[in-house]
Amino acid sequence: MTNQKLFTKPIHIELSQVFSSTYELHKPDKKLDYVKHFKHYCSLPQSIKVEATKPESSKPELDSEEGLPLLLKAIIEGFVDGVLIITTNQELFHANECGRRMCSQISQGKSPINSIPQPIWRVCESLIDSRELFSDRKLIIEAEIKVNKSVNFRVRVRWLTLELSRNPYLLVTLEDKHQSTQNSAITDAIKYGLSHREKEVWLLKKANLTYEEIAQQLYISINTVKKHLKSIYAKQKQLMQYQN
Incomplete structure (x- = not known):
């Protein structure tokens, strides 16, 4: 068996690139910390020497959503509202599934x-x-986009600064007002102990339908609609009195 020569030439590695999205280096001046974590990360043999360099302080420009940390992506994807991250050049940097669906609804394909x-x-x-006018304030611009009578979105836009980028982004949240109204009505139905029919009436009432429109959709009379609403308001009042 021939003797194998161990490779002992020092390797120069920029650790800030290796750990940019998975590990935060708190002590850049301590070379041993870099060596320890890098060996653990790559399972390097002890005979290999690693020379670590101090990470550069300048922030790179993110040119794609691949630079977005996986944890942040997962959090954004879990939101009920649509979330868009947009550049100031009108380019979509990242969007969750809800955001893409809502954009499709707004643009109508x-x-x-x-x-x-x-x-x-x-x-x-x-x-x-x-x-430029309000550079020292954290502004949130809010507006509503009405696609049709049943599709209405609330849009909120604010500035977003990502640690890995030197340029600011626009964080856009999209709220489906119809869906929010439904969620609120369902919560009320559980809280007030509404019957199935009362729940149906309350859903339509929260959506700002008139008595006549509610009656038409549920195939009941206007008087029946009023009767159900009277019962709902009584249950609301009873719960409020009990809580007080």
């Missing part, structure tokens, strides 16, 4: 995939235009 619907971008422009 007329805009290309991954493009920003104009109604949303107009709200973003309002925030961009106000940056």
